[in-house]
Amino acid sequence: MAKEPVRVLVTGAAGQIGYALVPMIARGVMLGPDQPVILHMLDIPPAAEALNGVKMELIDAAFPLLKGVVATTDVVEACTGVNIAVMVGGFPRKEGMERKDVMTKNVSIYKSQASALEKHAAANCKVLVVANPANTNALILKEFAPSIPEKNITCLTRLDHNRALGQIAEKLKVQVSDVKNAIIWGNHSSTQYPDVNHATACGKPVRELVKNDAWLNGEFITTVQQRGAAIIKARKLSSALSAASGACDHIRDWVLGTPEGTWVSMGVYSDGSYNVPAGLIYSFPVTCRNGEWTIVQGLPIDEFSRKKMDATADELSEEKALAYSCLS
Ligand SMILES: NC(=O)C1=CN([C@@H]2O[C@H](COP(=O)(O)OP(=O)(O)OC[C@H]3O[C@@H](n4cnc5c(N)ncnc54)[C@H](O)[C@@H]3O)[C@@H](O)[C@H]2O)C=CC1
Numbered sequence: 001m002a003k004e005p006v007r008v009l010v011t012g013a014a015g016q017i018g019y020a021l022v023p024m025i026a027r028g029v030m031l032g033p034d035q036p037v038i039l040h041m042l043d044i045p046p047a048a049e050a051l052n053g054v055k056m057e058l059i060d061a062a063f064p065l066l067k068g069v070v071a072t073t074d075v076v077e078a079c080t081g082v083n084i085a086v087m088v089g090g091f092p093r094k095e096g097m098e099r100k101d102v103m104t105k106n107v108s109i110y111k112s113q114a115s116a117l118e119k120h121a122a123a124n125c126k127v128l129v130v131a132n133p134a135n136t137n138a139l140i141l142k143e144f145a146p147s148i149p150e151k152n153i154t155c156l157t158r159l160d161h162n163r164a165l166g167q168i169a170e171k172l173k174v175q176v177s178d179v180k181n182a183i184i185w186g187n188h189s190s191t192q193y194p195d196v197n198h199a200t201a202c203g204k205p206v207r208e209l210v211k212n213d214a215w216l217n218g219e220f221i222t223t224v225q226q227r228g229a230a231i232i233k234a235r236k237l238s239s240a241l242s243a244a245s246g247a248c249d250h251i252r253d254w255v256l257g258t259p260e261g262t263w264v265s266m267g268v269y270s271d272g273s274y275n276v277p278a279g280l281i282y283s284f285p286v287t288c289r290n291g292e293w294t295i296v297q298g299l300p301i302d303e304f305s306r307k308k309m310d311a312t313a314d315e316l317s318e319e320k321a322l323a324y325s326c327l328s
């Protein structure tokens with residue numbers, strides 16, 4: 001028997017990432033090839049015409065799984081009944097800007113959209129925040145949607161995770177699908193800590209295969225940390241294709257589960273695991289089963305990692321304080 005359609009909200013749907021993401025969702029990349037979807041697309045009034053153009057293209061693409069499209073500039077209409085919300089809308093970082101520069105603009109957007117989701121989304125709606133500053137936007141959304149369980153509010157660090165896998169695959173000249181269990185700790189920013197101490201390639205420890213700790217502790221980390229800025233420099237636009245793909249990976253694994261023996265990185269509400277301050281949205285290694293994520297516990301953390309995990313936590317605490325100051 002055919003499944004009931006799942007309603008998926010994409011905010012900022014007329015933007016770069018939105019344009020790459022909505023066809024992936026309509027093709028089943030996010031929720032599977034047998035899961036019908038109804039797309040809810042939100043953007044702001046100046047983008048209404050472009051948003052309608054995206055709707056026209058979705059109709060023209062004749063996706064068999066796409067059972068309906070709501071394209072609107074009304075946040076209540078956009079949020080009503082949605083089971084999954086991918087929050088891409090916001091003010092993007094431009095070349096030369098730090099994420100903090102875009103904080104003030106985004107805090108007020110996430111506060112108001114939190115209220116709309118809380119009142120109008122389906123019970124148990126899962127939320128993924130993509131727009132930067134992603135961790136702190138997710139935290140604001142959590143604060144202003146207190147009836148949405150905190151486990152349901154996450155942010156995207158899967159793109160960074162995939163970037164780390166990609167760099168290791170390139171270095172070792174292996175297939176990216178043979179590289180597993182990298183970790184992105186912390187903020188989706190240049191302080192994030194891409195950690196391969198527990199990662200494997202073709203079943204063997206990455207550190208043993210790479211045999212170059214200087215590269216792994218230096219250039220590898222900075223390349224992953226700076227990849228978003230490098231793409232913006234090259235394209236003059238953000239990494240829409242890979243961000244859309246990462247967003248699909250994030251939701252797919254959350255809903256359908258992570259493969260046995262594999263973990264992924266997700267920005268989730270910290271419970272104090274690994275001595276990360278509780279009350280931040282921080283990227284951890286997680287496994288997913290039955291639509292729930294669980295932080296992987298008990299990984300040994302060396303001194304080098306500890307310092308980097310603390311530095312990115314400190315930045316998130318500062319962002320949290322800055323976000324709250326923008327609210328008052
Ligand atoms: N977490 C991650 O891995 C990544 C995050 N990003 C972030 O994703 C966001 C989107 O990036 P792009 O698509 O390249 O930007 P974009 O500027 O092309 O699209 C953003 C869209 O959001 C819309 N928008 C603005 N305010 C809105 C509101 N209040 N409600 C609904 N829509 C609104 C804009 O009209 C625009 O269509 C940016 O914040 C960017 O920094 C980008 C790449 C990776």
Ligand SMILES: O=C([O-])CC(=O)C(=O)O
Nearest residue numbers: 093132227228229238239
């Ligand atoms: O740096 C940016 O603003 C875009 C981004 O988040 C990324 O590509 O990781």
